[in-house]
Amino acid sequence: MSHVQNIKAASAVCYGRHEPDTRSPLIRKLEAFVFLSRQDRTALEQLSAGARLVEPRTDLQRDGEMATDAVLVLDGFACRYKHRVTGDRQILAYLLPGDLCDVDAPHLGRMDHAVGTLSTCLVARISRETLATLMAQQPTVARALRLAKLAEEATAREWLVNLGTRSAAERMSHLFCELLTRLEAVGLAEDDGCKLPITQLDLADTLGLSSVHVNRTLQELRSRGLVELRGRSLKLRDLPSVRALAEFSPAYLRPAH
Amino acid sequence: MSHVQNIKAASAVCYGRHEPDTRSPLIRKLEAFVFLSRQDRTALEQLSAGARLVEPRTDLQRDGEMATDAVLVLDGFACRYKHRVTGDRQILAYLLPGDLCDVDAPHLGRMDHAVGTLSTCLVARISRETLATLMAQQPTVARALRLAKLAEEATAREWLVNLGTRSAAERMSHLFCELLTRLEAVGLAEDDGCKLPITQLDLADTLGLSSVHVNRTLQELRSRGLVELRGRSLKLRDLPSVRALAEFSPAYLRPAH
DNA sequence: CGAGACTTTGAGATCACTCAAGTCGAGTGG
DNA sequence: CCACTCGACTTGAGTGATCTCAAAGTCTCG
Structure with a gap:
């Protein structure tokens, strides 16, 4: 809310x-x-x-x-x-x-x-x-x-890996996992879902993709039952699979733990 | 030397x-x-x-x-x-x-x-x-x-732009400009050239490209008279053009100036 | 209800990738 | 000094991911 x-x-x-x-x-x-x-x-x-x-x-x-x-x-x-x-x-x-x-x-x-x-x-x-x-x-x-700040730097490193080595679907999944984890930490996520008040164009400029391809990748993730993004709200329908696809591990968001 | x-x-x-x-x-x-x-x-x-x-x-x-x-x-x-x-x-x-x-x-x-x-x-x-x-x-x-440290962080941001938005030739040119500038600052470059003791595979893993494509991009830059890389030494034959291609501006390497 | 922003779809083009083979060069051992 | 090896570089050919362009559909807000 x-x-x-x-x-x-x-x-x-x-x-x-x-x-x-x-x-x-x-x-x-x-x-x-x-x-x-x-x-x-x-x-x-x-x-x-x-x-x-x-x-x-x-x-x-x-x-x-x-x-x-x-x-x-x-x-x-x-x-x-x-x-x-x-x-x-x-x-x-x-x-x-x-x-x-x-x-x-x-x-x-x-x-x-x-x-x-x-x-x-x-x-x-x-x-x-x-x-x-x-x-x-x-x-x-x-x-x-x-x-x-250290977490921020670690995040930048993850993004470099994302842009440099991952496919569109992997990149997008990784971003979603990261945002969900960060929002959970401030109480703004529940049930593997959160608000995502940004456009597909914003996503494109984040992930280094065209907005058309973002749209198609989103459809692919949805058809595979992994992710749903409608309105401005995001839901990870199958968190373990999304994490696996993205090779996401939240450790970098919590330095010194 | x-x-x-x-x-x-x-x-x-x-x-x-x-x-x-x-x-x-x-x-x-x-x-x-x-x-x-x-x-x-x-x-x-x-x-x-x-x-x-x-x-x-x-x-x-x-x-x-x-x-x-x-x-x-x-x-x-x-x-x-x-x-x-x-x-x-x-x-x-x-x-x-x-x-x-x-x-x-x-x-x-x-x-x-x-x-x-x-x-x-x-x-x-x-x-x-x-x-x-x-x-x-x-x-x-x-x-x-x-x-x-601030310069390091700014560099990471440049790399994100590089991987997210630039073509192979642009990325590579940008990297070369950055390395040349940094090596100049410690007296290890002269005449728009410097040592570059790394393999094409290393370059590929830096730029998010395949090593085959790195090789071809290198050839393209050479045939355009921009850059030469032989042995382990790099030479920017036409620095203004390389900078223009890369949209390189060295300011980020010198914070607070 | 209309305008503008956002999303979706189709089709063709392009950039970069993979695989596989071949070349080159430096170092090693006979 | 030659043959061999190994790593790095190069080349060709086919494939695939992603892009661009263009048009149509949808939603939201005034």
């Missing part, structure tokens, strides 16, 4: 103030890496303050500009991406609820890629100073963020 | 003790990012102590094992790579002279990929403690290493 369907629905979203189960996805994610104290959680919850709804297909950071502050995704799908001069786009990574991106942006000069929303997103911008204070005062949080 | 041709020749290599021009490649690389004091340089030179020659195709860190210490490449080509259960291999990154890899390996639990030599290499292993001391006592060096 968590993905922002439209602006009105999302306006009602409220994180972690009264109900124990509606922790911010950032906290849920980091708790998979470390044990957070009450102070840690409080500090993290404050990051969500001032979150704003952002339309689909909106840039959060532009390629070539100075990176100013970090971006925290609270709901919806965003991504890092790069455009070629030919107009081709390659998506480099997905930013899902709970992902805090460009923690060390300040070090970097100009961005060498862009960050943008795919669906409507609930997003908080976090200033360099806020972040520095957080990292200094909550060392456990700092450690968790470092581990999250 | 810097690449290790064979074991006897390499045994004579001696870094930065007497001659000002034979600085360790690590120092040359980091000086592209920051200004190093004499103490910084001395500390860095000590890392090269105890370097050993390693045969081609030898693992330096195995996939799935605990990462113990960091690896500093002083000469030769090494890489990060991953094997699929099908036997396919994907090379994830090249480790060239001056590259210090897995600085934060200690954080990580088990390696999610392997590191191995492609050619004969001169390699120093650096313990976690040595590294920690260095980072604590030479903050400038620590900063340079962080910048080097």
Whole structure:
């Protein structure tokens, strides 16, 4: 139920103030890496303050500009991406609820890629100073963020293997397994299914395929009883087979375990 | 003349003790990012102590094992790579002279990929403690290493674009431009040429192509007067055209500039 | 109900792959 | 010094995966 369907629905979203189960996805994610104290959680919850709804297909950071502050995704799908001069786009990574991106942006000069929303997103911008204070005062949080970064790097390596060596069906299965696992970690998946609020064109630009071929591959996976993707929701009908096809093993998403 | 041709020749290599021009490649690389004091340089030179020659195709860190210490490449080509259960291999990154890899390996639990030599290499292993001391006592060096890491990440993003969106000839050109630029930075390239001590099969596993297709693409680039690769040495005969074909811009290799 | 974005389908073209054979070159042993 | 071996490179021919182009179908939202 968590993905922002439209602006009105999302306006009602409220994180972690009264109900124990509606922790911010950032906290849920980091708790998979470390044990957070009450102070840690409080500090993290404050990051969500001032979150704003952002339309689909909106840039959060532009390629070539100075990176100013970090971006925290609270709901919806965003991504890092790069455009070629030919107009081709390659998506480099997905930013899902709970992902805090460009923690060390300040070090970097100009961005060498862009960050943008795919669906409507609930997003908080976090200033360099806020972040520095957080990292200094909550060392456990700092450690968790470092581990999250390592997971991000491992994910990039998996994507290289995906693009370099796997067939269309394998690539797509691998991506679905990864997204499902990551969304499960923040409580946004159940029953081997999750929201997938992106277009087939987005998938194509992620997997290095044409959108036509994405469509046909999707049909193939469905006809084999493996995967179903209708509306904006994804269901892995036969998780063991999908994992086997993709050679997916979730270990890389949990470094230091 | 810097690449290790064979074991006897390499045994004579001696870094930065007497001659000002034979600085360790690590120092040359980091000086592209920051200004190093004499103490910084001395500390860095000590890392090269105890370097050993390693045969081609030898693992330096195995996939799935605990990462113990960091690896500093002083000469030769090494890489990060991953094997699929099908036997396919994907090379994830090249480790060239001056590259210090897995600085934060200690954080990580088990390696999610392997590191191995492609050619004969001169390699120093650096313990976690040595590294920690260095980072604590030479903050400038620590900063340079962080910048080097950012460049590594940017490189991985470029590779994703390469594998996802570029044709065989474009991919290969892009890789050549990148390697040339990186080797230039450590004084191992001249005249738009450099050593490239790897096989066509290695190239294939880097570029996500078959070795047969690598061979044919190489011939195409040569017949177009762009690139020559014979023996183990590479020459970009028409650098502007190769760069244009590859859409290569070296900015990503120099963050914060 | 109309417009625009997204998805689906068909058909032909192309890029890259596989398999298999043959060549080349460096190193080895007789 | 030659013959042999092994790994790397090259070549040809056929195959298959994926792409492009173009048109039609569907859904959503105003």
